[in-house]
Amino acid sequence: MWVNGEMRDSIEARDRAVQFGDGCFTTARVHQGRVQRIEAHLKRLQQACERLKIDGVDWRRLENEMSFAATTRSDGVLKVILTRGSGGRGYSATGCAAPARIMSISDYPAHYHSLRQTGVRLALSSVRLGKNPQLAGIKHLNRLEQVLIRTELEQTGADEALVLDSDALLVECCAANLFWRTGNQVFTPDLSASGVNGIQRQWVMQQVVQSGFTLKEVRVGIDALAAAEEVLITNALMPVLPVYQAESWHYSSRQLFALLCHHNE
Incomplete structure (x- = not known):
């Protein structure tokens, strides 16, 4: 150090x-x-x-x-x-x-290599993120919410957590950003009130638009994932991982994942 x-x-x-x-x-x-x-x-x-x-x-x-x-x-x-x-x-x-x-x-983290093949499972966290537009997006040192989320996650068999804000709207995962695709539309949570605007998230958003998809930042609840054909999570280390299950919903498509992996090579 x-x-x-x-x-x-x-x-x-x-x-x-x-x-x-x-x-x-x-x-x-x-x-x-x-x-x-x-x-x-x-x-x-x-x-x-x-x-x-x-x-x-x-x-x-x-x-x-x-x-x-x-x-x-x-x-x-x-x-x-x-x-x-x-x-x-x-x-x-x-x-x-x-x-x-x-x-x-x-x-x-060696397990990221295997998760690219197997995919990840997401479980809903009971810990809600507070809303603070003044601090939203940046990676400040006040991470107690994430500590609580990770502590709870470690008691489950899931790989990552789905995290909502105090209004029960989707924000992110514990240490990753969230995307989902339905047809030609790609969605990611709006982070204007809480969450971290990750570097890989910004890169994925650029790639999605350049590849001809429609991208929308949305304020929606977890039920939005029910209609998704594909879900993936991102951070600077992963950098992109496919999701095979979020709560009770299962996903098999890797169309967007394959495209992003190709561009990230």
Whole structure:
């Protein structure tokens, strides 16, 4: 692990990431010693910092540190955290030191390879996401909802969770975005009030439109999946996985999945 460019595994107890979850992060695939879509990951962090009003990040240094970290692992996962730093009194950020950069690299999740063949099963989570348009879309450090979702998911035999918001509308999975297809129409939940607008989600949306499908961001309940011919989930590591079952509904088509896999090669 690296903290502000130095190899160590600790940060100050006064860091606002510890005190308030005051920061953001991104998780990137490392392949052949390089960060995949590094520009998109940097843009994601920049947008999150703008939303959180975190200033003073040395973006060139961060990019160099990310690239160096990737050289230490041929195939893996790079997690990059930016915090507001240490200082301030209470919730006030006045007097904070420079933002802190925390970086770690780990093994690539091997089970994603097998899930591309078998597909995944989704189970509905009882944990609902709160609605907050000011924070919606970004990957901030307040992830307690996802911790609860994952804890519940681990008590089931499912691979991922279907997550609704407080109005019982589809949002995403625990650690992935959601798409479904009916005929020539592809749908994905509207994330204007909650959820994470993943880098792979953005890529899939572009590919769908360019391939001649109709794409709609929708605010619908889980019953929308009953009429779907195909369901898939995405994140920067998967990067696309087919769904064979969501609750009691089963899916066998992989038309969109095959198309996206071809474009992702």
